[in-house]
Structures are given as structure tokens and as C-alpha cells.
Amino acid sequence: MDLGFIIAISTMGGLGFLFAGGLALADRKLRVEENPLIGKVNEALPGANCGACGKAGCYDFAVNVVEGKAKVNGCPVGGEETAQAVATIMGVDAGASEKLLPIVLCRGGNAEAVKKMADYYGPLSCSAMDLVSGGEKMCYYGCLGGGDCVEACPFNAMFMNEDGLPEVIEELCTGCGMCAQACPKDIIEMHPESHNVFVYCKNHDDPKTSKDVCKVACIGCGICARKSDGGVVMDNNLGIIQYDVIDPDKIPFDKCRTGAIQRTDSKPDQDINLN
Amino acid sequence: MKTIIHMLVTLSVIGVISGGVLSQLSGWADPLIAEHRQRETEAAIFEVQPEAKKYEKVEDLAFDLYKVTDEEGNELGYALPYEGNGFQGKIRLMVGVTNDLGKVVGLRVLEQVETPGLGTKIVTDPSDKANPEWFPGQFNGVITSPLITVVKNAKPSKDSEIMAITGATISSKAVVDIINSGIKELRSLKGEAN
């Protein structure tokens, strides 16, 4: 065995030993206690520290996930496997609570709602429109049709239909509620899947006005409220459904003159098969 | 403690294996690499001194210098590897000069990092299909005194003139400057010897 060989292995061995010792020492002396979840998430990550997630390396990403500042599927390198692993650690999938669905509580589209005599001029975003005299429709409470909810949907589960109203594709919806947050008129509400009766209107105007501004408004006649044994309560010219007491069979849906109150499970479009 | 020992052993062992493997490998590769280098220099020397058959390194100098001879051992001149700053970084040349240092007989660019497609024409010019190496070729027979000079956009009118590469004046000048200062160095050396 020649000398060069021995020097080489001893140098590398020595360097390795030296730095391993240093790290071992550092590990012992400098250990900082932290949320054990961070470590676990960090373990599950690829560890390439490539920064593709936009965070400063895997550890930082783990911290952000644990603190709720980053999404569990935020690592583009690890792909789905990593995302699932992280999700399992974070317990995101856990929980058997009922899925929420966004319900659009306005049916006053372009064909139904009456427009103001002046045209709106400006940005076509709902929240901006809402600031200028409450939008282009005479109904102050109705859908503005600007599509802020569609924009807000992170899963592309909404679209604006021909009538200028948003629709939800339930199969794509995850119930995150972003659309409801985005609506300046609070028309979109998140409801558990079991709710099946809705008043598709938010108009609080008196009967005459509401009849004038929209064909499908709840005009506040109160017929449904009178027959429902407290299942529907009138509040300021609008029927409000009390979901804990309502019995759908008692509601005279056919008596509602504008069709504002409806039962969803009686609609035949429930079994849409998208596959 | 156990983990510490584990850590120490792990890194050391990997280090030792790595060192061992590489040492063996370099034992095999080093002579080959040296041989390549040697062959390259040799090729360059014979290229810039086409008539030469033998060469010998001039020892005890601050820089490399090769004295070349023909088969009979008659001194033909020198091959001088010399370097200087180009447009973007170092340029290393091998220059062949006659015995009296009055004339360049060949030039080869050993290393350069000039702008691709522009400054790199000091080596080859792909746009000139007939004679891609026109620039280094120009130096064959150029008179070195008092200095080699560069002319732009015109044919050289004197024996000590070189035509610059269009758009790469600086690179062209750099090559000339390197040769000039190399020869100056050699002259002072010879002057001392005399």
C-alpha cells in the first residue's frame, strides 16, 4: 500500500471524523426545542431545499405548514405523495363533518331583475360595483353578476351562466367557502348538504318595491311562514328558514307567487352524472 | 453518546472509502492527464514552429519557453506560451518566433473566454468558410519590430500590421498586445544573456 493512498484515506477519514464530531457536538449543545410536528413534516418533505415552494427551504416550508401559512400540497417537487403524507401528519383529512356547499341565494339574473335607468360605468367587479350606488340592478340586495365568486373559486368549480348568475358545479366544489367570502352582497351562503329548502332571495324591500325590481324576488307576502309551523320566519319582508325546525312537506311551494322558496331535492337535476 | 459515535463512524468511514477510491483512481488517471497535457503542448509547439522537429524547454525562467530545433539540431527559434487579458478574461497563446525574435512564424490560441461568435474569431471564424482561421493565420511572417499594430476595416499595408476582427477590436488588440509584450520580455532576456 503506497503512501499516497494512506494519506488520502486518513485525510478524508480525519475530515469526516472532525466534522461529524463538530456536528454531533453542535447537535447536543445547540438543540432547540420546537413543535414536534415541524420535525415530522420536515421528515416527510423531499429535503432538496430547492426553494421551489417559494419558502426558504424545506424546514421553513414545514414551519409554515404547521403554522397554517402554507398549504399541505405546497411542495411542487414532492408531488402528491408528499402532499398526502404531510396532510396525514397535519390531520387535515381527518374529521367526518358534513360537507358544506355554497348556495347562490338570488335568481334575479339579467332576464328577471330590473335595471336602473342609468348605466353603470366602471370596473365590472362585484365589490367595486357595489360601492357605486349598489350596482346596476334596481334591487339593492341582488346578485351583481360581476363574477367575483367565480374568480375567487380556487378549484374552478363555478361559472357564470347565460343569465348572468353564478352556478356551482358540486362535483368540483370542496366547500372551502371562498366564494361566499367574496360576495359583497352576501348572497352565497354555505349550507350543509342536508339542507334542502331555500329562499332564493335576499330582498328586504316592501312588497310593492320588491315586486317592481325583480320578477323572482321574495315579496314578503308571508304565506310560507303562516303555513310552516315556525319553519319559516318573516324578517323585514323576507322569509328566513329555520333549519332546525323546518318540515319541507308543510311548505306550500306552489303558493309562492314568485317561486322564491324552493326545495332542492325535488329538483330532477340531482343525479347529474359528470363521468 | 451512541448516536455521536454512530455519526463519527459514519462520516469517517464514508470519508475513508471515498479517499481510498479516489486515490486509486487518481493513481490511474494522473499519468494519463499529464500525458494529455504534454501532448497538447507538443502539438502547439510544432504548430507554431512548423519546421521544427525537436524542442527543449528552457530551464530556470520565470515563465515557460521552448527552444526548437530541426533534425540536425540547428536552432530555429522559440515557442513561447504567453498570456494576458482579453475582452472578458485571460487569453493564453502559443507564439512561434524566429531566432532573432524579428518575425512571428505561427500563432495558436490555447485558451480564451471571449464572446462566443465574436471574440472567439481569434481562434476560428465559422462565417469565413474558405479560411476560418484567417486571424491567427495572419500572424505568419509578421514583422515584430518595432511593434505589431492593428488596423481596422482595411487591408494591412505594412508587414507589421494585422487586420482586426470586425466587431471584436478589443479581442484582436488583446492578442497583439500579448504577443508584443511576450516578445519584449524575450528580448530583454536575450539582451541580458548577450
Next chain:
Amino acid sequence: MANKVTAAKEFIKGLWDQNPVFKQVLGMCPVLAVTVSAENGIAMALATTFVLVFSSFVVSIIKNWIPSQVRIAAYILIIATFVTIVDLVMKAQFPALSKALGPFIPLIIVNCLILGRQEAFASKNSVGRAVLDALGMGTGFLIALFLLGATRELFGTGMILGFQIMPEVYEPWLIMILPAGAFLTLGLMMGFFNSYSEKKKAEERNTIVEKYRQAKRQAETKPLEAN
């Protein structure tokens, strides 16, 4: 999860779906630096693949033996060893190529692609899978480097692998073989690949929406017919 993936898929995913360059944006330095020509790109990719495969092999063998505190140091040491091997072999056997790839061979060590695959895959999977994965990633890397190198060479010199492709009148765009050209070409390439997959995604969604609308229209007309 991993068991469901067949061995073939382990290899194929690296080619496109998880292409290290276009999708994962890893190992950018050599990608940009050496792709002045297709030949260099191929050589670089082969060298990288060699290192990737062998270090994956070694790492997956000794994975259970390395304490986590020195994990990175150990992996990178292994990688560096293989890179040095490549470097020495190249210098000894292919001096011209070694000169062209310049200082970028040692930088294979810090190519995050390699360390990333060790951490993400080799250290968690069996030897066979690790090697397959490494081969797939390496091939993906090769594809990317070849594409990039060929494009740059074509526009920058009118040739691919030294064969004249462009007609004689074509004036080469020098910028393509300059650093700026590397950035621009890769950026544009990535963008176009993205727009392709984006388009596919949009089409998929449109069909879903269309189906939904159709189903809804049918649902709406039904009760009318009944009346």
C-alpha cells in the same frame, strides 16, 4: 402508496410528468451553462445520470445506517466522490469534452436534482426502485438538456450536433449561445410547455362545465314536458 406504482412508472414519471427541469425546476445551473450545443448537453446529462444512478444505488443500500444528523453531509460526500470519479475519467479519456464542460462537472455535486432525489426517494425506497427512479430522472434531464442544447445550437450556429440545418443565408443569432440566450430560451420553452398543459387542463374543465350545462338543460326541460 408507493407499492401501487409499477416499476415502469417509476421510470417514466421522470421523463415528462415530473421532468426535473421543466416541471421541478431543479438543477438549473448546468442546464443553463452547458447547453451551448446539443453535444455538451448530452454529455452533461450523461455525467449527471451516472452520478445520480450510482449515488442512488449506494444511498438506498446504506440508507438505514446513516444517522439523520449527518444525513446531508454523508449523501453529499457520496455524490462528490462519484463526481470526482467522473471528472477524473473524463479528463483522462475525453480531454476535449472535459475542457468544454469546464468547471461545471464539479458543480454536479451541488445539483439539487441529485441531492433531492436522494432525500426524497433513494433514502426511502428499495435499491431497484431507487435506481429506476434515478434512471428516469436522468433520462428526463437528458431530454431537457438535449432540447435546450439543440435549440440554442440551431439558432446560435445554424447547426445541430455539428450538422448544418439552417440554409446558408441564415445569419446565426449569437445571443443564443450567450448567457442571456440560455435564460431566454429556457424561459420561453418552459412557458410553451406550460401553456400546452394549461390548455389541456382548460379543455378538461370546459368539457365538465359543458356536461353539467347539458345535464341541467335536460333536467329543466323534463318537467315542462310532463306538464
Next chain:
Amino acid sequence: MSIFSKAKSFKGGVHPSEFKELTEKSAFEVMPNPNMVILPLKQHIGKDAKTLVKKGDTVKAGQVVAEPDGFISAPVHSPVSGKVMKITKEKNVSGFPAEAIIIKSDEENEIEFMPSLDPETVTPEEIRERVRLAGLVGQGGAAFPTFVKLTPPKDKVVDTVILNGCECEPYLTRDDRYMIERPDEVITGLKIIMKALGVKKGSIGIENNKPEAIDVMRKAVAGMNDVTVDVVQTKYPQGAEKMLIKAVNGREVPPGKLPMDVGCVIQNIGTAIAINDAVVKGEPVLTAAMTVSGLGINEPKNVIVRVGTPLVDILEYCGGVKDTAKKVVVGGPMMGVAQFDFDAPVMKATSGLLVLTEEEINNPEETPCLRCGMCVDACPLNLVPTKLARFSQLGRLEEAEQLGITVCMECGTCAYTCPANIPLVQWIRLGKQNVIRLQRERQSA
């Protein structure tokens, strides 16, 4: 106009076409009582007033029909005598529906005023009480209940009262006419305000494009050593409180603070007149003086109308609307509210009614921001409007907050000058709203 003029001013601002010539020579005309008045319960900033009448009641002119609810609120008086038709939600000139009392006028004009007070002997407490009862709100546009401004917190020392006679909004000539026609009442009003606040120094700030008013006011204050007339540069928004204070005495009101924090109280010329009326004549706010102008109206003039008069009546009175009309604005063109319904009623703080044509509006196509920096140059508050608007548009509220979006006073200078015609004010207003909501959530969390 020129930067070399000696008149005092502030940095930034713009010079929109004034169009004051349409009405600056026309004296106030009193419009006959309308058939019906619509009295919104919220004609001021703060809580709605609480109604005191019900359907079918008969009321006299000057009678209180709604009382204030809380400290920052104001009562509403019936401007005519008549019968309450109904109390319902109605659109008003702010564009949003609000509870309103609708009164049918009986043409009898029975009046019920408060006793008059002597401005020389009246005490500060009496002034405040009278101003509160009379339902006075600021005439500058924001309609802040006046008596609140006359009741500074104990820890704030006020040393100057500034009467705002700038009227920097184009078209409007109401304050100009007030000063020309009723200079002495303006001065009396100012003196009453100074008395209420115990202040020794009064100032009337007038833009230098109103030479006649300056002349008249200078004559009116001749010989007084506690009141001065300060001529300031004609530039929009010179009439904004912060800008006027800066021009008159060089003080800068910090963001989020009130003029009181730098020892100033600003009142509008119209408010001074109203205070004079309330104290000296005992008359509550029953009328609104306003400029009806614009190239789209047949007879531009300055009129005095009953509060609650539907806009349509005023437009008819001024000769009707031309076919070229494009936009109807209540208030000035820079900060007013565009109307979509002529049935909306005039409110206490209404100072102008404009019918604008395409030519005046001049709405170029909207393009993306070109970062020309004109808005930055023009913003009197030194904000960066383009960034604020973009952040607001993208919902990036924290960044908008950092850039001081809440400081913006929506004067419209930026949007006026923007070559790309970006609705900067609209976006910033949205962002402001959202940021303020965010801040509230943060506080409650």
C-alpha cells in the same frame, strides 16, 4: 395658476376646468315649495335619527320629525307643513336605500321656529345646544353633525377657526354667492363659532379665482383684528380641510388625526350662515342652498330649496335637462355622487346638482396603468394611488394598508389626472373599506 403666484397653497393638486362662469353671477333664487318632501333619517355621518311621527300625522314647518339617536347624530325637521304620507325605505342621493319620512305639503306653511338669541350675549353652551337642536350638519360634503365639531375634547386646544370659502370643486358657486350676498351673516356666524370654541383667531380662506367675494369679505372684516381674509391659490382640492390648514397657517394634520389635533377647526361658509340663522333667527335647517349647473341643464342657477325636494322638481325649475345630458351628479364633479333616479331628495348638505354632458365628462378608454406617475405628482396627500388601487383590486390589503390607504380622502385628484383613466378612487375606496374592516377584525381578535 402659475407657480410664481404669491397665493399660499399645498403640494400637488390639479386644475380642472372650472365652469364657474355658468352661475357665478346669478343670485340665489328661492324655489317654491314642492308638493312632497322626502326626508331621509340619515342626512349626516353617524347614527340614523329616530322618527317621532307616524303615518297620517300633521306637521308644521320647523317641527322636529326625528330626534337624534346618540352623540354623533342630528335631528330632522319638517321643512314644510303638511301630512305624513308614509315612512319607508327610499333611495337617496347617496345612492343607497335608507329609511325616510314622506310628507305631503299642504301649502299652508305654518311655521314653528325656536326663539332667537342675541349673538353678543349668547353663551357657548347655548350655542352648542341651539346648533344641536337645529340639526346643523357640515356643508362641506361629509355632513358631520356641526355641534360635535363645536364640542372639542378637553385635552385639545383649539386656537384658530378657519372658514372654508375655497369652493374648489368646479361648477359650484354657492359659497361664492353666500359671501357676496350675505357677508355680514358669514362674519356673525364665524364670530359665534369662535365664541363657542373660545377662540381668538378667525380666518376666512378664499381661492384667488373669486375676486368679488374676496373684495366683499375684505370690506366686511375691515377694522376687525381677530378675523382675517386669507387668499389661497386656486387649485383642487384646496378646500379639503388638511390642504386649507396647510395653506392658511402651514400646519400639517398627521394621518388619522383631525384638524383639532393641530389646533384648528374648519367650518364651511354655508355652515356659518346656517349657524347665524339658527342662533339669530332661531331657524332650524329647512333649506339647502345649491348650485344647479352643468352644460346639460337649460338654465344654470343658484337656488335655495326645501330639504327633501325631489331632484326632478329642481331640474324642472331650472328649465329641464338637455338631450345631451349624460350624467346627473349631486355635489361637485370631483367628489359628488352620480344619480340613477331623479326621485331622490335633496339633503341638508347638498351643495350642487350638476347635469353633465359627454364633453365635460371626457371619459377616455381605460388602459392598464402606465406608471407615468401623474397621480403621484397630483396626490395632495403624497400617496401612491396607482399602487393603492392595484393592491385593493388584487385584494392585497396588508400591502395597501402599509402604503397608507386609509389616509386617502377620496378627493379624486388621481383619477381625474390619470391618462389611463383607471377608476382609482373606486378601487381605493373599496380597499379602504376592506382595510378598515380588517383592522376592526384584528382589534376584536
Next chain:
Amino acid sequence: MELLLIFLSAAIVNNFVLSYFLGICPFIGVSNKISSAFSMGLAATFVMSITSIVTWLIYHLILVPNNLEFLQYVSFILVIASLVQFVEMFIKKVSQPLYRALGIFLPLITTNCAILGLALFIVLKEYTFIEGIVFGLGAGAGFTLAITLMAGIREELDLADVPKPFQGAPITLVVAGILAMAFMGFAGLI
């Protein structure tokens, strides 16, 4: 003067990122916010200066005397990896705020080719000890400059209507390309 030239050369003319393609991964990854980009730059500069010192010592005191030049990659990377990890632990222990601002970027630096590239350049260019340190500082400054510039531009681009397929890495690369063109103007300055 020579030192100043080395510094400027490394920082601007032969910018590590824009003309040598070193440190591209973090350059693309961590350039979306000015604050983090700047911290990343500082962290890199810090490690670069330490690296230039340690690797110079190792090369000239251990490798060269023993004819072990072929071990340079292995030994350098071992040094860098361990150093980075050590510095990270140290900062984390000593100052949590500093760790938040700077330390979290350290793991990213192990695989930052700019560091190893720097060590190799110092050997290649045969710099003296002092020159090596200055070169390290210059390279760090150049890296910081490039990444901060890019972060500023990307924050601006966040507000722009960039075509969707080009958002993220592609547009960053294009901007880098244009910046590289702009930096070409400095060619020949040194």
C-alpha cells in the same frame, strides 16, 4: 486597487448568477419577496466569505502539501455542508430573530452551486488568501444584487397581467435573460 477590481469583477461584470449561472436555484426559488431575497443574499454572502477562508486553508495547507488535489471536490463539499449545518444550528440557538431572518435560508445554501463554484474559482484563479476573501465577498454582493433586483421586479410583476403559463419560473428566467443582456454592457469594464 487590485482587490477592488476583483470585488467589482465578481460583483458586477462577471456576476455569478447572470454570467456564470451559479446559484440559479435559489435565484429562481427565493426571489419572490424582496425581504426574503435580501436575507438569502446576506446568508449566502456570509457563507461565501467563511467558505473562501476555510477552503483556501484546506487546499493550501492540507491538499497541496500532500498532493491530494484530486480530493478537492470531496473535501470542499464536506466542509461546506458541515459548516452550513453548523452555522444554522448556531444561529438558531443564539438568536431566534436572526434565525428567522437569515438562518432559515442556510439549508438552501448547501446546494447552492455558487458556494462550491466560488471555492473552485479561488483555486482555479490562484488567488491569494486575501484575494480569495475579497472575491468571496464580491461574489456574495453580486449574488445579493442579482437576487434582490429580481425580487423587486417579481414583486412588481405580481401586479402585472403575466400570461398564466409564464408565471413563476418562466418569467423569472426571461427577466434574468434581459438582465443578463443589460449586464453585457459591463463587458470589458475590468
Next chain:
Amino acid sequence: MTTITANPSYKLEFASSPHVHSRWSTKRAMWMVVIALVPCMISAVLFYGFYQLLIMAVSVLFAVLTEAAVKYFRKREITIGDGSAVITGLLLALIVPPNFSLVFTALGAVVAIGLGKEIFGGLGFNIFNPALVGRAFLQAAFPVQITTWTVPNYAVEGVTSATPLAAFKFDKVGTEVSNMFFGNIGGSLGETSAIAVLIGGLFLVFAGVINYRVPLAMILGMVIFGGLFWLIDGTTFPDPIFQLTAGGFLFGTFFMATDWVSSPVTPKGMWIFGLGISLVLVMIRLFGGLPEGVMYAILFMNGFVPLINRYTRPTIFGEAK
């Protein structure tokens, strides 16, 4: 209800305040820049012949076509009417050498709009001056052709002539300032005649299209930095007057650096931007390998604009200074 509401002959609109707008619009500003370029275009044709019109036409055509194509593929409104693409095309044409290849010009125009502007989202979003991006691309791609200058056409035809800057830099040959002022020199189409540039530039400043700060800062910067080196060594370094009138400095000052989109929005920022360009330019001209660097200096500073904007934000009114 009344005659007014019943009158159907007008359609009202309602919108957010303010309800009036200044006479400025994007379109107007853009076309004013085009007008300001007319003197330069005339001088180009006068000095170099009608072929230059062809260059301009090709450049404008391809710029406009590229913009239209991108907008079409992105399914956006086609906005070529705002004149911005026309300006980019014209500017690019005016900074290439006379008798430049039409193919290269077209390529430059495509790159200018495609890579310089549309990839960032189109008008208003670009970071760098599009025309300069196009020109920098050409410079990098075809370095020889783009530095081949023809002398004005009343000189011997076809002879290439170095620009005054190149002449000074490489051969230490000075050029008469009066020649540079009127255009009797080699150079790019639009930049040879300082007086033509000045006419257009001053028109823009006084019409209020461009802010006076950037040009003033650049000229001041050139006088200061250029003058400093001249005072240090008057033989190696040219005097500031020469620096001001030579090369593309004036053209860059009035038409490139002042580009709204790629220059700062804050007043302080504009000063820093202008001074920065001059500093970088002086460094390149005096110490760099290239004779001219206006393009690089502006592009370089363009990159800084986001940072400049961020750190020179004006103090909000009333905030402690």
C-alpha cells in the same frame, strides 16, 4: 312621472367619482410621442435616404403585428390603436444603424414586443423598455452588423464610418461638436442629429407628456460624472459637451429613459433613476469595452425601478419627516 324622466332621448350613466376627467389619455400621450419623433424621422431620411423609411415601416409593421397576434392568442382585446406598439416600432427603427437589414429589423421588432412587453402582460406591465430590449437582443445576436455604420449619404457611398464615440475610444479621434449637433456623423438612424432629437424632446417636455425630472437628472449626471473625469484627465477622457451630444445620449434621454412604464413614478425616484443612468453610462463609455452604453445603462436602471419606487415613496402628508 314628469317630462324629465319620461324623456327617452338620452341615456344616463352613473359611476364612481370623480365625474370629470383631464384631457390626458393613453392614446393622446402615445400619439404625441409619435409626433415628437417626426423630426428624427425626417433627419434620418435626409441623411441616409429613403431606404430608412422602409426600415421604419417594417419595424412598425412587425411590432404592431406581434402585439395583435399575442393579444389574439391570449383572447384579449386587441389594443394596437393606443399607439404604443407603433412607438416601440419607431423607436427601435431609430436606434438601428442606417441601411440595416430588414430581416433583422423585423426580428428586433418581434422580440421587442414579444419579450419586451407582451410576455409581461402587455402595455403598462413591462419592466424594461421594449425597444431597448429589442435592440439589446439585436446587439447580442448580430454584433457585427449592428455596429456597422454608414456615413451620411452626401459622403462617399457604402463606406463604413466609426461613430464619434468609437473613434474617440479606440483611436482618440475627436469629432466637431457642430457636426454632431446637426448630424454630419455616423450613428444610428435617429440619433445622429442632436438638434432633431432636441426639438422632439423639448416638445414632449413642454407638452407635459414626459416629466422634466428624468432628462434633467440625466443631463446633470452626465455633466457631473463626465465632467469629473474630464477634469481629472482631459486627454484620455472626452469633455462633457462631447459626451452629451455624442451617440445616443440625447435620444435615450428624451425618448428611452422617460418611457412612462419603465421609469419610476416617484419624484425622488426619477432623480435617482436619471443620475444612475448617467453614472453607469459614464463608466461604460470611459472604462468599458464598448464605445457606447446608453442602451445598457437604461436597461440596467430599468431593472432597479421597482426597488427605486419602493424606497423613494413620498412621505405621506402630515407624517413626521
